[in-house]
Amino acid sequence: MAKVISDIFIGNFGISQRFGENPQNYSRFGLQGHNGVDFQTPAGTLALAAVNGKVVKKSFDTTGYGWYVEIWDPSQSL
DSSP states (O other): OOOOGSSSSSSOOOOOEEESOOOHHHHGGGGGOSOOOOOOOOOOOOOOOOOOEEEEEEEEETTTTEEEEEOOTTTTTO
């Protein structure tokens, strides 16, 4: 069953950046941006993954991107 953005979190949170690199938002930091979506959620908020997989990395990027997780999809090669 397809999920909508409001279904992936318990709570009502906004989006601070939609998908796309959005270089205009990052150029002042000397960065190009990223291809992702940024959600305005408090630390520790439980979320559903977009794919079945395993979280292989949870880290904080000190260059400006903040907290992120990497999910390994077992149907794809590493």
